[in-house]
Amino acid sequence: MITVTDLRKVYRQGDRMVTALDGVSLSVPKGSIHGIIGHSGAGKSTLVRCLTLLDRPTSGSVTIDGRELTAVKDSEIRAARRRIGMVFQHANLMDSRTAAANIAHPLELVGTKKSVIDARVKELLALVGLEGSAGAYPAQLSGGQKQRVGIARALASDPDVLLCDEPTSALDPSTTDDILDLISDLTRRLDLTVLIITHEMNVVKRICDSVSLLEAGRVVEHGPLREVASDLRGRLAKQLIPLPVTPPSPGGPVLELLFTGQTTSDPVLSALTRRFDTDVNVLAGSVELLAGTRFGRLRIQLDTHTDMAAVHEYLALQGVTVEVAA
Numbered sequence: 001m002i003t004v005t006d007l008r009k010v011y012r013q014g015d016r017m018v019t020a021l022d023g024v025s026l027s028v029p030k031g032s033i034h035g036i037i038g039h040s041g042a043g044k045s046t047l048v049r050c051l052t053l054l055d056r057p058t059s060g061s062v063t064i065d066g067r068e069l070t071a072v073k074d075s076e077i078r079a080a081r082r083r084i085g086m087v088f089q090h091a092n093l094m095d096s097r098t099a100a101a102n103i104a105h106p107l108e109l110v111g112t113k114k115s116v117i118d119a120r121v122k123e124l125l126a127l128v129g130l131e132g133s134a135g136a137y138p139a140q141l142s143g144g145q146k147q148r149v150g151i152a153r154a155l156a157s158d159p160d161v162l163l164c165d166e167p168t169s170a171l172d173p174s175t176t177d178d179i180l181d182l183i184s185d186l187t188r189r190l191d192l193t194v195l196i197i198t199h200e201m202n203v204v205k206r207i208c209d210s211v212s213l214l215e216a217g218r219v220v221e222h223g224p225l226r227e228v229a230s231d232l233r234g235r236l237a238k239q240l241i242p243l244p245v246t247p248p249s250p251g252g253p254v255l256e257l258l259f260t261g262q263t264t265s266d267p268v269l270s271a272l273t274r275r276f277d278t279d280v281n282v283l284a285g286s287v288e289l290l291a292g293t294r295f296g297r298l299r300i301q302l303d304t305h306t307d308m309a310a311v312h313e314y315l316a317l318q319g320v321t322v323e324v325a326a
Ligand SMILES: Nc1ncnc2c1ncn2[C@@H]1O[C@H](COP(=O)(O)OP(=O)(O)OP(=O)(O)O)[C@@H](O)[C@H]1O
Pocket: 011, 012, 013, 018, 019, 020, 038, 039, 040, 041, 042, 043, 044, 045, 046, 047
């Protein structure tokens, strides 16, 4: 479990103070994956540095499995950091070392016995699907394979937490999916707590259980994926289940509908046309699978004569969320 409470980081830039983190709080249960999404300058890198104690926060706390990291003395920081495995955008491997030797490096640094290291490296290579690549040098590996080595190295010290900083931003879409699936699989198998910092909503869609939207150093929306996706007015929902912009359409009222789970496969619209003797014009639509649940968004236009109060009541009864489009 990671708990971040009211984290603030203020930098001095000449005679100006820059607030990079302005009271960030979040909590990630053990065994789950939390995405932090934000644009450039939102404070993502600062958050990573504060979580790994590369930077001391100005105030607030970071607690991992009940231990307050922000309270550890400088002399204990290295040991505390070993409980956090880091995965970077570029795997940052040492070119002169083989895959196995890169993975072994953090264990060598703390003086682990060679026989123990060898067994652990073998185990880690198998865990990330690189059994046959122990002796390969980074130059001989693909981007995805390098990232697998990076993940194995991050897991070498048997951390409780995996902190992934833009882990797939340098990879092509299919390799991205493979790496995300690997992170997801490892989270379940090793009962890790994972934080993924990203600017890509696809990363959140594919593997996150919960998400926070970071903006100008503040968390402006957060929650389990299913909850934020269900909030039609929310900014995250609009990005998670995007609908194209449609030109103003003369005629009857325009509604936005959100279907979740079973309602995505119910014939709600055809029932609506029959029941209210109205025509339904579908202006835009999209269906996404998020955290194992199907979400559908539709923008529809109805006849001018339609009894809107009754339509709202009927759709609510069907479990469909309705918004009148602007
Ligand atoms: N060492 C520093 N000194 C002064 N200001 C800083 C420092 N590091 C970050 N900042 C400022 O803090 C704010 C957040 O920066 P940060 O790098 O954390 O954002 P980010 O979301 O990681 O952006 P990017 O995706 O571009 O890396 C920015 O306004 C930045 O200029």
